[in-house]
Amino acid sequence: MVDDGRVEGVTAIEVRTGELVTILGKAVIIATGGCGRIFQFTTNGWIKTGDGMALAYRAGVPLKDMEMVQYHPTLLPNTGILITEAARGEGGHLLNKDGERFLKRYVPNKMELGPRDILSRAEMSEINAGRGFEGPYGSYVNLDLTHLGKITIEDKLPFVKELAEKYLGIDPEHEPIPVRPGQHYMMGGVHTDMHGFTGMPGLYAAGEVACVSMNGANRLGSNSLTECLVFGAAAGRAAARYAVKMESPSFGNPVQGEVMMEEKRIFDQILKHEQGERISSVRTEMQNGMEKHVGIYRDENSLKEGCRIIGDLKTRLSNAIVEDKDHVYNTELVAALELDFMLDVAETIPYSAIQRRESRGAHYRTDYTKRDDANFLTHSMAHKTPGPPRIDYSPVTITRWKPEERVY
Template sequence: MKVAKRTFDAVIVGAGGAGMRAAVTLAESGLKTAVISKVFPTRSHTVAAQGGVSASLGNSEPDHWTWHMYDTVKGSDWLGDQDAIEFMCKQAPQVVVELEHYGMPFDRTDEGKIYQRPFGGHMSNFGEKPVRRACAAADRTGHAMLHALYQRNVRANTQFFVEWLALDLLRGVDGSVLGVIAMELETGEVTVFQAKATLFATGGAGRIYYSSTNAFINTGDGVGMAARAGIPLEDMEFWQFHPTGVAGAGVLITEGVRGEGGILRNASGERFMERYAPNAKDLASRDVVSRAMVTEMNEGRGCGPAKDHVMLDITHLDPKTIMTRLPGIREIAIQFAGVDPIKEPIPVVPTCHYQMGGIPTNYHGQVMAEDGVVPGFYAAGECACASVHGANRLGTNSLLDLLVFGKSSGESMIEQIRKEPAALPEIPQGEIDKTLARLNRLDQQKQGASVHETRLAMQRSMQKHAGVFRFKNLLQEGVEQILAIEKQVQQTEIKDKSQVWNTARMEALELDNLIEVAKATIVSANARTESRGAHVRDDAPDTPEHPDGRDDVNWLKHTLWYRDGNRLSYKPVVMKPLTVEPVALKKRAY
């Protein structure tokens, strides 16, 4: 197969919020910048983010970045690195104002300031009471952000390669990253994109689960490519289940609904979160709310004939508030739940939403391996693990993550590129041949496993074995099942071998990435024998020594999973911030 070659100063894989924020920084500095995306940029999954982006602007009431930092460390169940968390929270006001100057149409207060709403886990004065910190554009914040960033990139002459699928990372003989090899979906053309610096901003991999708020494009492409290239994956056992996906559909109902005053109720109409989080109530951290909902259902207080969901009630709100602040949510509820939330509560259930782990980076966006920085390689957004989210992400910190680390990655890449010699190094032919062999195997495979059936088996297994609550025997069984499914993935057959718009080929290549994510998740979860944040095990009981099953003596550390041999290693959590006093360990309660 003939392989074309293109060269750039910087190559970015992924055109969501992180990729486009980095691209703005690079392109506006005059560097030749390419962005590869398998969908049109404004269809990237950032467009689905609803509730807001967090920043301690203090537009409605007093706020401070140190309070935001405290909430983020606490939300992470102390698994977040405090240097990166300080960096993110301190940068938040600046990157939000920059975005506003790019043309982001934020909602406004009566005084003309950016409108802010409360969100789960965000508190004033170090956990005292909820605070308005989420900067919102109605309930379509991600949509507004993505369009603003895309327009800024068009102005900066960023070069987009739309409907191209990145296949593999290309590494030099010294271990440095030299670019990626990618395929144009329409023609099947394979091209090497070589650059002095490469950024992965490919988003999450929620499609490893059967029920997910994630788009079908969220297949962990960057994470899978990194794993195949020998890069470890960090903290992959931690997956956030959003409390409010539409029951039976999985479509997201933003936390902003509860920020505007929405209440979760069980079958008897009780506001049950008062029992689980007396202070924050419905605005407790997402993992806390999700487990409370599942507990209500498991104990027979769920709604509907199967008692398999609870109700999100906003019927007590002024209809004008719903129409102004939550218009998209009303539309979703009518279309996917068949209810008008002005008149009836919305049936909701916890649904896989966010990947806390990913490609390990520092807060400059540089990818880190056991022996230090991987030269020429950067990651930002959901595919990366800085680690600011630790064991549980606070709502609205995802969009902030995109802005802060997209920008810092771009700045780091500029610094590196300007030090590089003009001539690009030779790419080892073996790196290209590995990808061509994988494509050839897919095209030649006969009487193999069905891509669809294999993917479905993986998703059902992950849903059963690594969900909201985790059990020792189920986790061990899950490891065995996923490793067996991996063998099927290696033998999948493409039924339609047409070269033009071959979605079957793309789905097979995506499955290669999904199975790496599933392996990393289930192996890491099985090994972590404590409960922390979103990872809750039945065999890690709540004791005075281990509050909520958390074991800080043995497990206050990051997991690193290596594809080679399903090997695990660990590294310490950074407990020392950059300039302020550390947030001390304590029991996590809301």
């Protein structure tokens, strides 16, 4: 809820009763995590629907560097369950259909220890070249741990063993694990400074939802923990400092008006349709479209297609139906609201990506394969408008470490 450019709280649905609740606050910290569920293959949970990003975006805060989407190279196909980096760290091999350690063509010096984005792209290239395996959930490659032996697997990779056994019925001591790349992390997010401040008075963000820019265009493993602990604490302190000197907001007219508008939107629009397509089909098409056109490899045409698809889906969602009309624990309504958030967030990705005519970090353009520091050593900023997002740029602050060429 924004009153005169200042954030004064949130409206939320009490899922238990279906009631709209107003929570007034001097400051709001968004800590809702990423938006992996925009994509078809993701390690993220069902609840990672980018709500916080959309909330800030709608309130007027730009989403920064949204084209920087990290793919992780080893997900179980279908379920998106993550097989940890440690599996490769301990010496696991990635193999294609011909039983070949294909990484020698991509990162000969690092092989399986290469960075996530390069490994993910390598797997995609193998699959596109017809050297992947075909399964019921699309193509995949193999992660082979069989040569590591029982003791290493049990002591060092117990969770990998458990997941493979529980969810695939595979014993990694004897069989390779099928894996494919999938969305894992959003480097981009709600624009904040290093205190978690979004630039809009009273609004702070921390964690994956935020983009403090500590991850640049390509996050390193475990840095999200730092992001949570360090910048979470920083955001908390900054919000507290702000709250102490501010007056408590009152449930005044602008705020009340916003709540009523939201109430109208939910109960008179979303829940009202009796006929139309299911929200689940809109969601599936968004996920497939993002995966196909805004995924690991991108180019002008695919990104344009991505923008078009999301635009279409927005129209379709506004006519879709929520079958469940109950007040109590209406998860379908929640899913509809989340999908609405997701579409807003999803849209910023191809729009930001299409303008970045270079390849940098996790963002790889097949039509512009080189990094272009002269033109694009900048942060993209997606602003909400009544139409498609408006993208502009803000300068990158470089302190101690200068960007260098990546060589492996």
